Amino acid sequence: MNNNFPYSKYNFNNQDLLSGLTTAECERLTANKEILNFKAGTQIFKEGTEPKGIYRVLSGKVKKYTATNFGTDHIFYICGENEYLGYHAILSEEEYPDSATALLDCEVAFIPKNDFLNVVSTSHLLSQRLLKNLSHEFGVFLNATKILARYTVRERTAINLLILQRKFSVKESLKEIEMNRDDLASMVGTAKESLVRMLKDFKEEKLISTKGRIIFIEDLEGLVKASNYK
Amino acid sequence: MNNNFPYSKYNFNNQDLLSGLTTAECERLTANKEILNFKAGTQIFKEGTEPKGIYRVLSGKVKKYTATNFGTDHIFYICGENEYLGYHAILSEEEYPDSATALLDCEVAFIPKNDFLNVVSTSHLLSQRLLKNLSHEFGVFLNATKILARYTVRERTAINLLILQRKFSVKESLKEIEMNRDDLASMVGTAKESLVRMLKDFKEEKLISTKGRIIFIEDLEGLVKASNYK
DNA sequence: TTCTTACATTGACATTTATCAATTTTATTT
DNA sequence: AAATAAAATTGATAAATGTCAATGTAAGAA
Secondary structure (H helix, E strand, O other), rough: OOOOOOHHHHHHOOOOOOOOOOOOHHHHOOOEEEEEEOOOOOOEOOOOOOOEEEEEEOOOOEEEEEEOOOEEEEEEOOOOOOOOEOOOHHHHHOOOOOOOOOOOOOEEEEEEHHHHHHHHHHHHHHHHHHHHHHHHHHHHHHHHHHHHHOOHHHHHHHHHOOOOHHHHOOOOEEEEEEEHHHHHHHHHHOOHHHHHHHHHHHHHHHHHHHEEEEEOOOHHHHHHHHHHHO | OOOOOOHHHHOOOOOOOOOOOOOOHHHHHHOOOEEEOOOOEEEOOOOOOOOOEEEEEEEOEEEEEEEEEOOEEEEEEEEEEOOEEEEHHHOOOOOOEEEEEEOOEEEEEHHHHHHHHHHHHHOOOHHHHHHHHHHHHHHHHHHHHHHHHHHHHHHHHHHHEEEEEEEHHOOOOOOOOOOOOHHHHHHHHHOOHHHHHHHHHHHHOOOOOEOEEEEEOOOOHHHHHHHHOO
């Protein structure tokens, strides 16, 4: 990268949680594994319900979000390939604190709760890795709350475009983001109309361009500057 | 409680992390323990620095916060008695993602990094408990980000008063909050003047009263209603 | 293709929140 | 207690953001 935007502060899973397990552990873990397919827009699990297992995203994208009692969502994370979903609720022995819905068509591996817990309780490597991941996530969340608490809508919009650009592009060169405006506004934490106006400003400043709902990042450095984030 | 405000969503540590360890483990853990005293206003550790160990608050209160590059803080948590500080950075093997400063005079037990890691790596109970705590915290944070993203300053002010009331009162009956206005504004995620005006509104509505900087909760149910949180 | 529907955008305006500059109150020091 | 410093509050105003209604555009269904 030729800019100093700290993308590392935006990734929950900084390594593959389940790599490096022994063959026996892997077998126990995947003994009852199921491959599931979710069409874009389908809910994978719902806030407040009992967790049945964990999920690994094999392909596609998943949005993670919470709902207010007055009907607005807040999308706090987009999960991509090889990231895991739903393990927090299993480990905390609580209900799901959030919901997950496919953003694109997804292929997902489902591992039942008991198989996961069983391996967690016997594999030192796995529990150490989970500890590392969860505590890394803590930093990611601190960053997110700080941004919501202290940055303007303009700054947050820029920050989220930068995050999404990274998240959606396997290759760095790819600078397209496709996401509906309601979801984008829900990530930024603003009204759809305010989000659209911000995009318009960015277009006038030549930081981005659009074609339909697709957003092209035209000036990465300019967006970093607009984010006011160092 | 005679209201349905979910205080449980605001506590990081839902049990004593280190209770139930074997005598041997306890000894290893506390072999190099130091008791430290921090005067109100003194920083305990600083964002971006190398973690040296973990801290347990024995008495007093500690604010945890992150700083923006443009000089405003966001206080995201108040630690009280028997809560632990600084273990995230140790477990994630990263720099401190946040800072901690004594809000009141504090007595704190310091456990060096290696002693902690040593016991974590050998005690199954401790690592399981840490996993449970960290994943519980995830839910606490989701709630916090949702509130920052989706609730108004009025609602957030009410929510934070309710949290502080609980946090500062050992007995439920105690309904006093003493905190300077800058810190309160920093928790709510707003400007000091906006915070003060919100307090004024709440006073006019007889939800609170004040004497100097001390805030008395006069109508808990009314504040819950003002928070718009269910 | 045409119709239909969902989504995106714009305009006008109201409301909320931040900022800056006083002023008042409270706490601390002498 | 008086003097001083720090913090809290208020007022005036600007800026940011949200809301509601209308219009435009794109995508899927018939």
